[in-house]
Amino acid sequence: xxxxxxxxxxxxxxxxxxxxxxxxxxxxxxxxxxTAREGITxxxxxxxxxxxxxxxxxxxxxxxxxxxxxxxxxxxxxxxSVQSAEEDIVTALDNGANDYLAKPxxxxxxxxxxxxxxxxxxxxxAGKLIVSGGLQIDLVARDVKREGVPVKLTAxxxxxxxxxxxxxxxxxxxxxxxxxxxxxxxxxxxxxxRVFIAQLRKKIEPDPNRPEHIVTxxxxxxxxxxxx
Amino acid sequence: xxxxxxxxxxxxxxxxxxxxxxxxxxxxxxxxxxTAREGITxxxxxxxxxxxxxxxxxxxxxxxxxxxxxxxxxxxxxxxSVQSAEEDIVTALDNGANDYLAKPxxxxxxxxxxxxxxxxxxxxxAGKLIVSGGLQIDLVARDVKREGVPVKLTAxxxxxxxxxxxxxxxxxxxxxxxxxxxxxxxxxxxxxxRVFIAQLRKKIEPDPNRPEHIVTxxxxxxxxxxxx
DNA sequence: GCATCTTTATAAAATCTTTATAGAAGCGTA
DNA sequence: TACGCTTCTATAAAGATTTTATAAAGATGC
Numbered sequence: 394x395x396x397x398x399x400x401x402x403x404x405x406x407x408x409x410x411x412x413x414x415x416x417x418x419x420x421x422x423x424x425x426x427x428t429a430r431e432g433i434t435x436x437x438x439x440x441x442x443x444x445x446x447x448x449x450x451x452x453x454x455x456x457x458x459x460x461x462x463x464x465x466x467x468x469x470x471x472x473x474s475v476q477s478a479e480e481d482i483v484t485a486l487d488n489g490a491n492d493y494l495a496k497p498x499x500x501x502x503x504x505x506x507x508x509x510x511x512x513x514x515x516x517x518x519a520g521k522l523i524v525s526g527g528l529q530i531d532l533v534a535r536d537v538k539r540e541g542v543p544v545k546l547t548a549x550x551x552x553x554x555x556x557x558x559x560x561x562x563x564x565x566x567x568x569x570x571x572x573x574x575x576x577x578x579x580x581x582x583x584x585x586x587r588v589f590i591a592q593l594r595k596k597i598e599p600d601p602n603r604p605e606h607i608v609t610x611x612x613x614x615x616x617x618x619x620x621x
Numbered sequence: 622x623x624x625x626x627x628x629x630x631x632x633x634x635x636x637x638x639x640x641x642x643x644x645x646x647x648x649x650x651x652x653x654x655x656t657a658r659e660g661i662t663x664x665x666x667x668x669x670x671x672x673x674x675x676x677x678x679x680x681x682x683x684x685x686x687x688x689x690x691x692x693x694x695x696x697x698x699x700x701x702s703v704q705s706a707e708e709d710i711v712t713a714l715d716n717g718a719n720d721y722l723a724k725p726x727x728x729x730x731x732x733x734x735x736x737x738x739x740x741x742x743x744x745x746x747a748g749k750l751i752v753s754g755g756l757q758i759d760l761v762a763r764d765v766k767r768e769g770v771p772v773k774l775t776a777x778x779x780x781x782x783x784x785x786x787x788x789x790x791x792x793x794x795x796x797x798x799x800x801x802x803x804x805x806x807x808x809x810x811x812x813x814x815r816v817f818i819a820q821l822r823k824k825i826e827p828d829p830n831r832p833e834h835i836v837t838x839x840x841x842x843x844x845x846x847x848x849x
Numbered sequence: 850g851c852a853t854c855t856t857t858a859t860a861a862a863a864t865c866t867t868t869a870t871a872g873a874a875g876c877g878t879a
Numbered sequence: 880t881a882c883g884c885t886t887c888t889a890t891a892a893a894g895a896t897t898t899t900a901t902a903a904a905g906a907t908g909c
Contacts (some may be wrong), residue, residue, distance in 0.1 A: 483733040487736065501707045535792035
């Protein structure tokens, strides 16, 4: 029997510990992240059945984290926050949160709201599109088109492209890419990357010999560019 | 686009008036009931898109009303109550309420919670007919036809196809499909899926060897495409 | 008892990993 | 500048592994 997996994104260790104990005692599997960056990565790598998100993270604005998650994550997100101003609540809900609970919360109520949210897990609507130079990526539908024509990508190819798309303009190092896609322990298999980059270019570049989207940064990594 | 219809069940005329004004100003259609009996009758006669339910009704216990509504009513129910004891909240949520707001509430927050609840509501299956490439799915009548000929599907086959039809174009992961159809705890039984997908293809695909509607996304899940 | 769901077995298909080879770029030296 | 050397990159293709399709047998429930 599989337990529902809940990802906690909160920087306070005590809160995480309290949540961990409470949730595990109620038969949920718990994963944790202490920063926005960690949390987004964790959610992307292995999507949990639900996210509990603290808005007061040290490295990034909570509402921005929420919007980023909602670009592709469709399962319930419950906000836990010390803020209880109406504006914060309204913004969070409109950014796609399913519920908002002010700290300190009552654990019984939290558990009930978790049950409620998991019960009615939403089938989200049309996804946010990343469009550029004839290339179109729908992170929710897992759908990629070039000049309007669907491109068939394998699971790994898609993961790689999605990771690029979410980090448009930034150089991603070999090390980082390998760790994100293949996991800890593959950081030196640069050849994997070369093979898959070549594969991707063949499928999404107008001219694979003169790449416009996935450009090589020799000795460092690759950079994804949305043209123009 | 028709306005969403919200049914208010509350015995206090001032609250009803306040809600009526607030909701209508925000482009909802409002209907009202002052007693439990009236409310249940109204919901049954013309099911609204959402119910706002006060727990302190004169003629019947609020939790009982909630349970009665949930016997057949599947759209969102938000509780408005002067009670804010944890026990009341937990009971209401476990009785099927989507949200619980203590009076006095802030109207901005109420509106945000209404938007949130409506957003995640079962995609208006009402009168939805999906037609494509000789395939025809009537989600209301639970009726499937191929080239005009009725297709006989088992309960599970139909649930699966309906889930696909409601998420046309999107990749649905094994995990998600198994959770939605078989429930929490079956997420690793990918073989179930394979068996039922094969079964469905045999029944709805023009050429089951070259599926056009239910396409495999190896390593990830399946995608439903309405042809052309 | 019959329809349906669950499980098992096996073949086929798709994908990933690994190997091989060639090209491009940087760098020091004559 | 030209040359050889080294390092990094691109790509195709063979081999290995994983994932999928399907039939069919066993179990379950009304």
